[in-house]
Amino acid sequence: MQFIVPKEILDAVKTLQKAGFEAYLVGGCTRDLFMGRKPRDWDVTTNATPEKIQGFFPHTFYENEYGTVGVVNEGAEDDTLKVVEVTPYRIEEKYSDKRRPDSVVFAEKLEDDLKRRDFTINAFAYDPVSHDVFDYFRGEQDLKDKIIRAVGNPKERIGEDALRSMRAVRLAAELNFTVETDTADAIKKLAGNLELIAKERVEDEFSRIVMSPNPMHGIKLLHEYGLLQYVAPELEEGIGVEQNADHIYDVWEHTLRALQHSAERGWPLHVRLAALFHDIGKPRTREWSKEKNDWTFYGHDVVGARMAKEIMRRLKYGNETIDTVTKLVRWHMFFTDIDAITLSAVRRLVRNVGPENVWDLMKVRASDRIGMGRPKEKPYRLRKYESMIEEATRAPVSVGMLATGGARVMEITDEKPGPRIGWMLHALLEDVLDDPTRNEAKFLERRVRELAALTDDELQKSGEKGKEKRLEEEEKELAIIRKKYGVK
Ligand code: ATP
Ligand code: MG
Numbered sequence: 298m299q300f301i302v303p304k305e306i307l308d309a310v311k312t313l314q315k316a317g318f319e320a321y322l323v324g325g326c327t328r329d330l331f332m333g334r335k336p337r338d339w340d341v342t343t344n345a346t347p348e349k350i351q352g353f354f355p356h357t358f359y360e361n362e363y364g365t366v367g368v369v370n371e372g373a374e375d376d377t378l379k380v381v382e383v384t385p386y387r388i389e390e391k392y393s394d395k396r397r398p399d400s401v402v403f404a405e406k407l408e409d410d411l412k413r414r415d416f417t418i419n420a421f422a423y424d425p426v427s428h429d430v431f432d433y434f435r436g437e438q439d440l441k442d443k444i445i446r447a448v449g450n451p452k453e454r455i456g457e458d459a460l461r462s463m464r465a466v467r468l469a470a471e472l473n474f475t476v477e478t479d480t481a482d483a484i485k486k487l488a489g490n491l492e493l494i495a496k497e498r499v500e501d502e503f504s505r506i507v508m509s510p511n512p513m514h515g516i517k518l519l520h521e522y523g524l525l526q527y528v529a530p531e532l533e534e535g536i537g538v539e540q541n542a543d544h545i546y547d548v549w550e551h552t553l554r555a556l557q558h559s560a561e562r563g564w565p566l567h568v569r570l571a572a573l574f575h576d577i578g579k580p581r582t583r584e585w586s587k588e589k590n591d592w593t594f595y596g597h598d599v600v601g602a603r604m605a606k607e608i609m610r611r612l613k614y615g616n617e618t619i620d621t622v623t624k625l626v627r628w629h630m631f632f633t634d635i636d637a638i639t640l641s642a643v644r645r646l647v648r649n650v651g652p653e654n655v656w657d658l659m660k661v662r663a664s665d666r667i668g669m670g671r672p673k674e675k676p677y678r679l680r681k682y683e684s685m686i687e688e689a690t691r692a693p694v695s696v697g698m699l700a701t702g703g704a705r706v707m708e709i710t711d712e713k714p715g716p717r718i719g720w721m722l723h724a725l726l727e728d729v730l731d732d733p734t735r736n737e738a739k740f741l742e743r744r745v746r747e748l749a750a751l752t753d754d755e756l757q758k759s760g761e762k763g764k765e766k767r768l769e770e771e772e773k774e775l776a777i778i779r780k781k782y783g784v785k
Contacts, residue, residue: 470515555668571625720760
């Protein structure tokens with residue numbers, strides 16, 4: 298097989314090889330190349346030492362404690378090519394804390410470097426110059442078979458580094474692969490070690506699962522392997538929790554389906570997390586109602602917002618994500634009964650969730666519905682609600698949009714406050730609505746001087762005409778909005 302590799306990467310490999318060293322592509326980029334995907338970063342492995350590597354390239358920096366040298370390509374257009382990570386062959390010595398090797402030891406042989414890698418699909422090397430493949434663990438075959446298999450003894454490998462369990466699930470979700478049985482067994486047996494891993498790293502893999510095309514599969518795997526209890530055990534409270542008559546799924550299945558839908562729509566992390574957590578408060582608030590002869594979940598939005606916040610804090614999410622997701626969970630129960638809903642209730646919701654989040658809230662609601670097994674994201678009443686949001690948040694047609702104001706008009710004309718000022722402003726508004734390019738101070742001020750010369754009667758007429766025009770314009774704008782959402 299021959300693959301085309303970007304020039305920046307090929308140059309780095311050639312530079313090392315011309316200096317007499319071995320240099321290969323390895324890890325995720327090789328995996329992605331062989332799958333026909335675009336690599337998200339490029340890793341080069343070599344038998345040159347960090348000092349040597351630095352000597353071969355004009356612009357480099359030390360990346361981490363593993364001897365990785367970042368080779369900088371300032372001119373690269375694609376962000377993934379700006380830094381090529383070049384790492385010397387290494388073996389890892391003892392993992393006494395299940396997290397990271399006690400010391401970094403450089404290796405002489407490529408095979409030794411590949412041996413310390415986590416999964417066979419991440420552990421074969423490719424020479425982009427000769428196109429040779431170095432595959433000691435049948436990684437290429439596993440890639441074809443869509444299998445995630447630990448390199449060597451699964452229990453040892455997972456035992457050395459518990460983050461590998463999260464990585465296995467993340468790769469399964471990203472690539473839609475299965476985890477080989479012995480590897481899965483090792484993950485299950487050693488699931489408790491995940492507690493020893495820094496939360497930031499767990500969060501990183503968890504977010505990548507959530508952002509993958511198959512987050513529902515990924516989170517079910519986390520549960521099946523006993524990992525979810527160390528990530529977000531609250532989600533497991535929803536398993537088998539039957540809901541009210543509107544629902545065909547239990548809370549667990551419903552929220553996973555909501556998440557899956559938001560992934561299928563390509564929505565961002567905070568929307569996906571809100572879809573996943575929106576009903577997290579349900580198990581703790583469920584009560585049987587005799588009158589309704591059904592389950593109720595009063596306050597699950599309030600309790601759920603608190604729980605979601607707590608989960609995200611524990612996982613060390615950034616404040617902005619925590620804030621937004623918490624708001625989305627808190628307000629996901631907004632009420633869309635068309636006959637009862639008013640523009641001021643819509644305004645209140647916009648204020649509560651924040652104008653910057655209100656459209657994401659609609660995405661959460663759409664995910665919620667699809668997660669219930671409904672065929673459509675948006676029934677009429679949700680579209681009506683969205684049309685009202687747009688109505689409530691747009692700038693109204695009014696004298697407020699003029700590039701001048703009452704105070705300035707009084708200044709120019711020397712007139713006292715009174716109805717004449719309002720008439721003048723409305724007359725100006727009519728001009729501007731006829732031709733928006735007139736909405737600039739110079740034109741308006743000249744026009745104000747003309748208007749000031751009119752009698753009260755004349756001016757009142759012009760003002761009234763402006764007011765009518767304003768109403769017409771408002772109606773037109775609302776009609777456009779309603780048409781956009783297909784509602785009356
Ligand atoms: P992606 O770049 O899509 O995140 P990746 O597999 O390249 O996937 P990186 O974190 O970039 O992930 O790691 C690069 C390579 O380093 C991996 O392919 C793997 O060979 C090795 N590796 C990364 N993390 C571990 C780990 N915890 N244990 C063993 N090997 C690892
Ligand atoms: Mg990578």
